[in-house]
Amino acid sequence: MDLVEAEKIVTARPWWYHQFEIFPGVITPGVYDPSGTLEKLDLPADMTGMRVLEIGPADGYFTKMMTARGADVTAVDYAAKDFYGFGTMERLSGRSFNFINANIYNVGTLGLEPFDLVICLGVLYHLPDMLRGLWALRPLVKDRFILETAVSRKHEEEPFAEYRPGVSDNGDYTNFWSPNPLCCEKMLQDCAFTVDSVWVNGDRGMFHCGLDRSEHAEKKMTAAYSFHQV
Numbered sequence: 001m002d003l004v005e006a007e008k009i010v011t012a013r014p015w016w017y018h019q020f021e022i023f024p025g026v027i028t029p030g031v032y033d034p035s036g037t038l039e040k041l042d043l044p045a046d047m048t049g050m051r052v053l054e055i056g057p058a059d060g061y062f063t064k065m066m067t068a069r070g071a072d073v074t075a076v077d078y079a080a081k082d083f084y085g086f087g088t089m090e091r092l093s094g095r096s097f098n099f100i101n102a103n104i105y106n107v108g109t110l111g112l113e114p115f116d117l118v119i120c121l122g123v124l125y126h127l128p129d130m131l132r133g134l135w136a137l138r139p140l141v142k143d144r145f146i147l148e149t150a151v152s153r154k155h156e157e158e159p160f161a162e163y164r165p166g167v168s169d170n171g172d173y174t175n176f177w178s179p180n181p182l183c184c185e186k187m188l189q190d191c192a193f194t195v196d197s198v199w200v201n202g203d204r205g206m207f208h209c210g211l212d213r214s215e216h217a218e219k220k221m222t223a224a225y226s227f228h229q230v
Contacts, residue, residue, distance in 0.1 A: 006092055016085055018059040023092040028085065034061045037121065040199055040206050041146060047071035053115040053140055055104055056123040059085035063097055074098045074115070076107060104133045107140060114142035124149035124184075128176050130161075134191040135221045141211060145193055151205040152178035159183035181205050192217040 006023040010016075019030030038061075044050075048070030057063045057075040063086070066073050081087040081099050090097050102110060104123065118141045120133075127133040137145065152162045161179035169175040179187065184207055185195045193209040200206075 001092070001094070009088060009092065013085055013088060016059060018061040018085070020059075020061045020064075022059075022064075022085075022089055026092075028059065030059065037148060037206075038062065038065060040148075041119065042208070043069065043117075045069060050117060051113075051115045051142075053112070053118045053137075055107075055118070055120040055137065056126075057086055057099075058122075060089035060097070062119065062121065064089055064093060067097065071117075072098075074100065074112065076100045076102050076104070076110075078103045105129075105136050107136055112140055114140050116142050117144045117146070119146045119148075121146075121148040122150075124179070125164075125177050126174050130177055130179065131187055131191065131221065132225060134187060134193075135225055138191050138193070138211075138218075138221075141193075143210070145209040145211075147184065147188065147207045147209065149184065149205060150175075150178055150203055151184065151200065152180045153203065154180060156180050156182060159186045178203075190220050192221065 003025050006026045010022060010026055010028055016028040016030040017032055019028055019033045022028050046069060047066055050071045052066055052071045052073045054063055054073055054075045057077055063073050063075045075097060080101050086099060100110060118137055120137060124130055124133065124147060152160065154160060154162065159182045161177050161183050163177060164175045167173045181198060181200050184205060188195050188207060188209055192212045194212050195207055195209055197208040
């Protein structure tokens with residue numbers, strides 16, 4: 001494939017979310033530059049041998065970048081591969097990626113083994129049940145979990161989340177919640193994660209997490225969703 005053909009393929013898509021070099025010399029006209037988020041993920045330059053689960057890959061920027069570093073990435077999205085630009089990214093990369101079309105709430109039914117790293121970027125506030133989404137991911141985390149999400153900056157002295165009715169949030173009916181950073185921390189802790197570091201910039205937050213393996217860490221969510229026997 002040459003540059004002209006690659007440009008035509010990118011231009012043919014009516015909308016892009018990620019803005020990135022999808023093919024040498026071809027930049028997608030996305031509305032969001034994800035390079036800053038990639039830096040904050042603080043991933044190893046060499047990810048050879050690491051198994052990574054990415055929830056909500058959209059156009060596939062992070063899948064592409066982690067794979068380039070040697071990671072074995074499994075991408076799971078509720079939308080089909082060609083709904084966003086993931087399929088186009090795959091085509092222009094000249095290789096196949098491990099993509100699964102599934103809802104986050106159903107990842108536990110896919111028969112996946114736990115991953116060294118699970119990342120969930122820009123997904124949480126789209127979930128009508130945020131706790132259920134986080135809890136569904138917990139059994140798939142072998143070592144590290146990174147959550148990035150839109151956050152509210154209201155009532156930051158207490159765990160608080162704003163509900164986004166209808167299309168009140170940027171005209172987007174897929175947005176449900178804006179939890180503040182402390183709310184995110186408490187939800188993660190109740191889902192048996194340890195919150196090791198927090199980065200907040202404006203209305204975005206990132207939470208680097210480990211696993212809470214203490215005796216009663218899973219009791220609250222187990223009782224709530226009965227995913228495991230109490």
